[in-house]
Structure formats: C-alpha cells, structure tokens
Amino acid sequence: xxxxxxxxxxxxxxxxxxxxxxxxxxxxxxxxxxxxxxxxxxxxxxxxxxxxxxxxxxxxxxxxxxxxxxxxxxxxxxxxxxxxxxxxxxxxxxxxxxxxxxxxxxxxxxxxxxxxxxxxxxxxxxxxxxxxxxxxxxxxxxxxxxxxxxxxxxxxxxxxxxxxxxxxxxxxxxxxxxxxxxx
Numbered sequence: 034x035x036x037x038x039x040x041x042x043x044x045x046x047x048x049x050x051x052x053x054x055x056x057x058x059x060x061x062x063x064x065x066x067x068x069x070x071x072x073x074x075x076x077x078x079x080x081x082x083x084x085x086x087x088x089x090x091x092x093x094x095x096x097x098x099x100x101x102x103x104x105x106x107x108x109x110x111x112x113x114x115x116x117x118x119x120x121x122x123x124x125x126x127x128x129x130x131x132x133x134x135x136x137x138x139x140x141x142x143x144x145x146x147x148x149x150x151x152x153x154x155x156x157x158x159x160x161x162x163x164x165x166x167x168x169x170x171x172x173x174x175x176x177x178x179x180x181x182x183x184x185x186x187x188x189x190x191x192x193x194x195x196x197x198x199x200x201x202x203x204x205x206x207x208x209x210x211x212x213x214x215x216x
Contacts, residue, residue, distance in 0.1 A: 057114070057131065058114075058117035058118070058120075058121055058129035058130065058131060059113055059117065059129060059130060059131070060086070060113050060116060060117060060128065060129055061127075061128060061129060061130050063086040063087070064085075064086070065128070066084075066085070067116055067119070067120055067125070067128050068119075068120065068123055068125050068128070069119060069123075070082065070084070071083050071084065071085060071086055071088075071089040071116070072089070073089060073093050073111075073112050073115055073116075074115065075093075075096065075097075076102075077100075077102075079096065079100075081093050081096050086112075089112060090108075090109060090112060093108060093112060094108070116128075116129075117129035126181055127181060130181070130182065130195070130196070131182075131196045131213060144198075144199070144203075145202060158205065158207055159205075161204070161205065161206075161207050162201075162204045162205045164216070165204040165211075165216045166201070166204055168180065168211075168215050168216050169183045169192070169194065169204070169211075169215070169216075170183055170185055170192060171183070180194070180215060182194050182195040182196040182213065183195070187200075188200055194211075194212070196212055196213050197211075197212035197213070199211075199212070
C-alpha cells in the first residue's frame, strides 16, 4: 500500500465541515498521544513513526539526514499540521485547536469598539444572544455541551472564546459572527 502525504484535500470529510476550511490547527498537548499515534509522512511517502512527539521530531530529522534531503525550516510545523489534519478529519476536535492565537489587547479593543458601534447602529437582540450563548457556553440542564474553545470562568465568570477572545457583547450583535464559523 502506498502512503501519500496527508493534506486537507485528501479528506472528503473536511469538505463537509465548511466552518473548518482555512483554519490552521495546532496540537494542544504534545505529551498526549493522538488517535492513530505519532507519525509523519515525508514528501517521498515514507512513514516515520515514534511513540512520542519529541522522539518523532528527532526521527524525522534523522530520516531527512539519512536520505540526504534538505530539512525544511518549518518541519516542526509540518509534523503538527499533519497530525492535526488527521485528527480533524477523524472529527477528534479535542486534540488540536485553532493556531490563531487570541488577538492582542489593541486588536481586542478595536474589535469591541466596532462591535459596540454595530450594536448602536444595527441594534442587538436577546433572542440572537440566547441562541449564540447556547452554542458557545452550552446548557447543563438540556445536556448541551459547551464549545471546546469557550472558557466560562474567564473575565470574572462572564466567559470568553479561547479561539478569538470574544465575549458576551459580540453575541448580542446580529452583524457579528463567530471566527471559527459556529454562528
């Protein structure tokens, strides 16, 4: 059986998840073994395996060296990308998270100012807020699980999204949208 490099187009399942297309994922915890184990498929379709992430990195470097192939500068990111693509394709969303770090404080302030202006201009809606809050924070009574990026204990208990940094204000404004496509 020929093993080819993994990329988003190799997974028809990813096409059914439009909210995930274009989002780069990163490993949450490199000490946790992903479903299918740690392995990397080289550009020449060689499969390099190891029992842990750090060992895999060393083996990949040794493989490139042994085959007299120039090691890419971003090899660590390539290994993470392959592992996360496999996990996302298998719908194991707990293993990886969006790489986009929470925007800096300046960007968050600008975003809040734009959202406040949008609220003032377009109006807000309690119904929209309730629907979006249910998607993000979940509901214990109905058994609806929260989004994996929602941090309910952040911002003095008001909560925030770990993927983009948004909070409750953004949920009110009908012109705003979820950065990872949930609403």
